[in-house]
Amino acid sequence: MTRTLFAWALALLYAHVAFAQFGFFDQMFGGGGGGGQHHNEPQNVPSDSAWYRGNVEKMHCDKYLCPDTLACVHFAHHCPCPFPSIEDKVELAEGHRLCVSRGGFKDGESARKIELARKGLL
Template sequence: MELRTFMFLFISFITFGVTHAQFGFFDQMFGGGGGGHHQQQQQNVRSDAQWYQSQYEGAHCDKYLCPGTLSCVHFPHHCPCAWETVEEKAELGEGISICASKGGYKEGETLKKIELARKGLL
């Protein structure tokens, strides 16, 4: 293939790519058709507590409704952690429990550290 032909093809491909990207941008920006699909606009969750309060008030539970997860359990200390894959639940006694980040420690290490802290040893 001759160098001129190669350069012509190369520049043609580059020009086509830039043109396609440019007009594709305008199609998205101004809702241009062609694709037949529309993007849904997503809205951020409100920054006040109104949404959460309405979810809490609308939840049905005849026992105890966990405020962090909206789970219905028999006792407050039975509430699950919201992010069980990255949190460990520690029961502190008298029906009180907390969820603490595992923080990369090995299994059970977070609970040991919490117990040491409760005893004033950490």
């Protein structure tokens, strides 16, 4: 009885080691076993600007094409912010605009802080 129990235990141990070994190789080499990369997870976008350049080249704008939103406007400072629900747009006197994260401030607070910084008071 003890010898049979020992043989079964040894067989289970070998099966476990073989499964672990081949499961490891499946993960390392992208096999079909459970593990490795999950193909349903979103992938990071590549570090290549070809997609952006391709979209810019397709745009038709006879005025000013905003580089961050691809909006066509009359002047650069008319460009909308990419994330207007969380950014305040501040138009500068030089004909430029800034998009500043609200960061939990009340409405208009970002513009006030930028104006104070421009005056050297902040």
